[in-house]
Amino acid sequence: QPVDGFGRCVQGRCTPTGCDNVIGSNVTLDSCGVCGGSNSLCKTVEGEVRPIHRGVKAVIDIPAGATRVEIKQKSAGYRDRCYLALQTSRGSYVFNGNH
Numbered sequence: 001q002p003v004d005g006f007g008r009c010v011q012g013r014c015t016p017t018g019c020d021n022v023i024g025s026n027v028t029l030d031s032c033g034v035c036g037g038s039n040s041l042c043k044t045v046e047g048e049v050r051p052i053h054r055g056v057k058a059v060i061d062i063p064a065g066a067t068r069v070e071i072k073q074k075s076a077g078y079r080d081r082c083y084l085a086l087q088t089s090r091g092s093y094v095f096n097g098n099h
Helices: none
Strands: 008-010 013-015 093-095
Touching: none
Parallel strands: none
Antiparallel strands: 008 013
């Protein structure tokens, strides 16, 4: 099976397919995750909080279906007592939510 994860097994033989599910196709996902795309539909969503206040502060909503999400916490070091947390739309925390 190809590195991109596309492929089908037909009569016991695994055959590469494109992201379009056509056997023998070379169509791939672009950097935006669009099959056969032109890298033009990516949307960058950014958020930042300054100054930092006590308590929980929502910085940004990650859109449903988002891929290739990169989250960075800029910090003055372990002494700043700021914690990055990730909360689901249903209110439960994925990590660090119980501070």
